[in-house]
Amino acid sequence: MSQNSPAYNAGGATPATFAALKNKACALPYSSDKYEPPTPDEIDALIKLAGWSQNDAAKIVGVTYNPKKGSSTIRKWRAKNPKEYREIPYAAWRLMLLHAGVVNV
Numbered sequence: 001m002s003q004n005s006p007a008y009n010a011g012g013a014t015p016a017t018f019a020a021l022k023n024k025a026c027a028l029p030y031s032s033d034k035y036e037p038p039t040p041d042e043i044d045a046l047i048k049l050a051g052w053s054q055n056d057a058a059k060i061v062g063v064t065y066n067p068k069k070g071s072s073t074i075r076k077w078r079a080k081n082p083k084e085y086r087e088i089p090y091a092a093w094r095l096m097l098l099h100a101g102v103v104n105v
Contacts, residue, residue: 014041018049022102030090038093040085044078050100060099061092 015021026038038046047057054070065071076086097103 015045015049018100018102021046021049021097026093027097027103030094037087037090040078040080043088043093043096046096046100046102047074047078050096057096061095063092 015024021027021042024038024042025034025036026042028035047054050056052060054074055065055067057074058065058071063071063073065074073086076084077088077092079085094103098105
């Protein structure tokens with residue numbers, strides 16, 4: 001008997017490269033009328049593409065982390081569960097984009 005797996009990232013909304021992420025509305029400056037906050041998938045994609053751990057990302061943006069358990073703040077920004085999810089502040093997101101080289105000053 002075969003099992004059906006849920007289809008995540010249907011439609012290719014999650015960027016697979018830095019170039020794809022750079023072309024998303026979440027990479028625009030906050031002052032742009034077309035700026036949209038990043039989704040948990042976009043945050044997750046940036047962290048994975050950059051090769052960062054939760055602790056690495058936490059150090060970049062200056063939030064707390066546990067060397068063994070990671071960062072609850074980063075985890076909440078990446079959460080798909082609405083009860084767990086917290087929107088990432090624009091400054092933290094922009095800092096991550098800058099650090100990864102996706103955008104320039």
